[in-house]
Amino acid sequence: MLTVRDVTFDVLRRHGMTTLFANPGSTEVPLLCGLPDDLSFVLALHEGSVVGMATGVAIATRRPALALLHTTAGLGNAVGAIATARVNRAPLVVIVGQQDRRHLALEPFLTGRLAGLAGDYPVWFDQPPRAQDVPGAIARAWHEAQTWRGPALVVVPMDDWPAEMDPHEVIAAPRQLIRAGRPPELRDTLGTSAAPDMRDVLAIDLHSSADVVPELAALVAEARTPVIVAGSGADSSRTWAALVALAEHLGCPVWQESFGARAGFPQDHALHAGVLPAGRAQQRAALGGHDLVLVVGAAALRHYPYQPGPLVEEGTRIAVVTDDPAEAHRSPADLAVLGPPATVCEGLLAELGVPAEAGRTWRTGERDPGVTGPGPGEPMSxxxxxxxxxxxxxxxxxxxxxxxxxxxxxxxxxxxxxxxxxxxxxxxxxxxxxxxxxxxxxxxxxxxxxxxxxxxxxxxxxxxxxxxxxxxxxxxxxxxxxxxxxxxxxxxxxxxxxxxxxxxxxxxxxxxxxxxxxxxxxxxxxxxxxxxxxxxxxxxxxxxxxxxxxxxxxxxxxxxxx
Known part of the structure; x- marks a missing residue:
């Protein structure tokens, strides 16, 4: 059985955060003792220096750097440097230690009242509700820091690190995130050596119809049995037309996201499969047999009530297209594309060679409700x-x-x-x-x-x-x-x-x-x-x-x- 610490180290490696800047205290000992050889530790003698050095790395590489702080004292000492990082638009992932969860209610020695201590300077702040949510929170912090160009903070109690983690546990963050609407040399993808600052984002027209995401097109082209899940963010004429064309080109079913606020696909279309069931096991069965789940205009995936187990069957990949950064950042997807769904889907169609006029109209037949009025003596329902x-x-x-x-x-x-x-x-x-x-x-x-x-x-x-x-x-x-x-x-x-x-x-x-x-x-x-x-x-x-x-x-x- 893996531990939260093991999985977190894999997250750090995947996101290129292999150097930890720290001035540690007792709450960080369970993380740091026996640090793997491929991860580097850099000691600073004050928390302001910890964050300051990480800020320098982030400015130079334009990628999030990692800082580790010791509960209230460490975070408090670092607030000025965190503010500087924010104003400098330096992306940082800051892990803040906390006392053992098992007696936090008693406010033991070294307990930190950490929420709000750094004011409005963090671009994102999280205290994961369970130990098993820590790796996903740190992965999401990477995306939040990179998107909003500033420090993202995650509070981790010291007893979370050795906690066991089921291999099927969902990590609530994408493995790769691409911001659409930017040329390849400016794309913020995992594995690039440099990422642009916010000026590069603002300089690009995200609503250009010429946007193409080759990575997404490759995933779709490689899929043998894809399925589409349409969400509320796909509820526009342009996105409906693009998804109709894509579904008809692929010959694949289209599900509506569960608990969606709007319809992301014409629900009288022959390829509309219905609304996804709410339970995770039922969703897994509904999406079973498909090697790619393409979610458009929603996060992947929404459930109620809680059920254990993986989101999808082993071997099934997930791709998400959304213009909502929070949806993209929390989606446990192989690829998340952050951009206007209509624009991205139109670019996908162009990359797949589907004619631009395809999908402009869709079938609208007479509704057949399959239900008549109540029978004799039957009450109205x-x-x-x-x-x-x-x-x-x-x-x-x-x-x-x-x-x-x-x-x-x-x-x-x-x-x-x-x-x-x-x-x-x-x-x-x-x-x-x-x-x-x-x-x-x-x-x-x-x-x-x-x-x-x-x-x-x-x-x-x-x-x-x-x-x-x-x-x-x-x-x-x-x-x-x-x-x-x-x-x-x-x-x-x-x-x-x-x-x-x-x-x-x-x-x-x-x-x-x-x-x-x-x-x-x-x-x-x-x-x-x-x-x-x-x-x-x-x-x-x-x-x-x-x-x-x-x-x-x-x-x-x-x-x-x-």
């Missing part, structure tokens, strides 16, 4: 409501979702057919959909706007209806009212830990609340009434200026489908 919407809403309708227990059904029955066709809250907190739908309609008045919201979610954002009325925002709010937090009930059932203590709230009337804010509302309790209302209202959505809330009584789903 969320699926029946979604199916009624599916056959009536125009392809350019923006659907804002906040119905956790019904979200998998919404993805399946009501697929996004245009960019911005699906919008949701990626964070997971409630209260997003109603106000977001109001703002979206204000910003895009030409798009029909429908918010599909659970009653538990709607309660958190119901005040937005007053603004919708006041500012004549003609959105349709469809509330799936089951009188409870259905997703919480299902999670409690799965937990098998006894009866959940929270009650239902069937007495809450969303239509009543809507009217109290001046918003027209209709209570719908049977399927025929629902169809009649939708037939009347949906044709008015493109030009409507008056909001309407439908308070639709549904029974909670009996099966939870995460």
């Amino acid at each position: 969320a699926r029946h409501v979604l199916a009624a919407l599916a056959v009536r809403l125009a392809p350019d309708t923006v659907v804002v979702e906040e119905t956790p227990s019904s979200r998998p059904d919404l993805h399946r029955i009501l697929p996004a057919r245009r960019p911005l066709g699906f919008v949701s809250a990626a964070m997971g907190g409630l209260g997003f959909a109603l106000p977001a739908a109001v703002g979206l309609r204000m910003a895009a008045p030409e798009r029909p706007m429908v918010a599909v919201v659970g009653d538990g979610s709607a309660i958190y954002g119901v005040q937005a209806l007053w603004s919708a009325v006041r500012y004549q925002v003609g959105a349709l709010f469809v509330v799936l009212a089951n009188g409870r937090y259905a997703v919480m009930d299902r999670l409690a059932d799965m937990h098998e830990g006894g009866k959940a203590p929270w009650p239902s709230f069937e007495e809450v009337s969303l239509s009543g609340l809507a009217r109290s804010f001046g918003c027209p509302a209709i209570r719908v309790e049977d399927h025929d009434h629902l169809l009649a209302v939708l037939d009347e209202v949906v044709p008015t959505l493109p030009t409507r200026t008056e909001p309407l809330l439908l308070d639709v009584a549904v029974v909670p789903d009996t099966v939870f489908r995460p």
Whole structure:
């Protein structure tokens, strides 16, 4: 079994940080004793000199250098030098020692209150929550320091170094990161002897359509069974077109990222495989048999709840394309490309020889929800409501979702057919959909706007209806009212830990609340009434200026489908 220390040394070697500048104390002894011969130790007699020497190396090489500081005293002594490194745009990785985790709660001797001690001068600061997260934090610190040109700090308790580390443990950082939009001689890749400063980045137009990343093209060309995972960052007409062309050229399936805030690919396209399941084991199975996972517009990969094991099967490589540095820096990928997804994907198509006009249009067929209305004596469920919407809403309708227990059904029955066709809250907190739908309609008045919201979610954002009325925002709010937090009930059932203590709230009337804010509302309790209302209202959505809330009584789903 490897230790955290062993894996960290491999990270240092991979990133070229083989010289450690330090004035060590007791909290650093478990790291430094028995230092491997291929790593060099340089002693300084004050922490300001430690960081100052590392700063000189970073300025000369334009690559992050490594400094090691001793808890509060060491970091405190080095703050002035850290500030200088930041202003000098010198990339540094600074490891700060800390007392043993096992008695930190008692604040033992040499405990450091380290967060914020260096003020705003670090470009990034992390205290890894587990010992096994330390190697990934140090790898990410390298990327953060190189991207933002300054010192990135990682706090490591002394008992983390000998902790065992499973070989399948995920290191949350890419092995190689490339910043797109820069010519090869300026590219900041691992293994180069010099990297540019921020002026080089600003001098390049990152939105040039001529950007080509040969390293990414080589990965894709070598893959025999690639698969694409499209994320929220791919939700634009240009990126949809590029991904359609790429998927059709490769003949590969395209999954939507789990918990995505928007759709990164037309969900009615024949190659759309669905939304990735949330569990790591289920994701691993869904992506199994593919030798390359190309993630575009998202990090790799998002899960809930926690499951152990590797992200993908052995032998599968991961590449990420994103314009979000945090997504790139935390992705355990073989290659991360930091740049506009549309631009990078267009460059990839050019490198692969795919005609520029490919993918400009995609199939938009009639929605087949696969669900009809309730049978005789059967109560109305969320699926029946979604199916009624599916056959009536125009392809350019923006659907804002906040119905956790019904979200998998919404993805399946009501697929996004245009960019911005699906919008949701990626964070997971409630209260997003109603106000977001109001703002979206204000910003895009030409798009029909429908918010599909659970009653538990709607309660958190119901005040937005007053603004919708006041500012004549003609959105349709469809509330799936089951009188409870259905997703919480299902999670409690799965937990098998006894009866959940929270009650239902069937007495809450969303239509009543809507009217109290001046918003027209209709209570719908049977399927025929629902169809009649939708037939009347949906044709008015493109030009409507008056909001309407439908308070639709549904029974909670009996099966939870995460």
